[in-house]
Amino acid sequence: MNTLIIILTVSFLLLFQFDLKAQQKYESEYRMKSEMIPKSAKQFIDLIGPDLNVKWYKEISLNDVSFEAKFKHKKKQFSVEFDTLGILQDVEFVIKKSEIAPKVYNKIKGKLDSLYHKWKFQKIQTHYTGSNNDLITSVNKNKLSDEMKVSYEIVLKGKALGNTQLYEITFNDQGEIQNIQQIVQDKADHLEY
């Protein structure tokens, strides 16, 4: 009986925690011509590589507006975010799960196992924040400075309480959850019917 009470209590707490943290992610994005982008943002990208084929986007979420540069560099898909004044926010690029340190990956996996009955990665990105120089060095020479902050942004399909949804979860470099957002999928009735 005591065991059953403990199990029910822990399950209720996990449910409560999950429900509190899974905010919904709303984001829209628009392609932008490079002439509309702040000069400082374009200069930063030129320091990474002057001949990059960059596509610029304006991203609007519930609380924020930003510019994003997307490009392929050294066989990696990069996304560099700036605020509306062209001040660098972060650099992110797509990685495979094997590129996460085993100790950190095991912690992430354990956390996901506790949240979801079943889950599957859709995309993993490494997130770097830091000074402009540190970020350029990390991108071009794959060297991280101690002042830089590293996190992992994971998009996954997760099944909990019989319901499968798409989530974006941010983990810090120790594998601890920072944020969970449920991704609201676009309507597809014009494709389905």
Add this chain to the structure above:
Amino acid sequence: MQTRVGLLPTVNYNQKINKDWDINFRFESRHFVFENNTPESSNFKYDYSLSDISALVARKAGLNSKFVVGVLTRFEPDAVTYRTIQQFIFQTKIKSFRLVHRIATDQTFSSNEATEFRLRYRVSAEIPLSGQKLDVKEFYFKFNTEVLNGVQDNVYDLEFRLVPNIGYVINEQQKIELGLDNRLDSFIDNQTRLISWITINWFL
């Protein structure tokens, strides 16, 4: 080859009931404006063809898939026919393109013709024309291609459809599209027929 051209306006209303169920109502009508029956004769001539009303119910099967069942009533000048519909729809993605696959069977019942049975497969591709995902007040390109196998009175027929569309997202609920629905059928008995419908689709 016989060629006919017409107008095909549609109105689609989709309503989410809860997280697992949604319903779709659709009204469509067809109006011929041109036909080219023989090399010697081609006519611009208006000819009302038919109107369809359908109601479909969908149940979510997975994150990006659903089972759909429904009925359609077809009103023609001299007949009313009924169709039962079963579909399985699922979504995949290639880079920024959404692909929706639809596998369907339907059965058409008429008082003056044998029942027709069809097996269909359609793939619809959406390409946003501004950004990597579709947002309000943006244009998109949509391309459908479908193959339809039909049997009626032990006679088999095959139909292909190619449908390019240009669409616009008016708001969170509504989209409007302009397209050309090209239908090529009657291959098997060598009486190939092309019907091209100028489509205007309103989704709400």
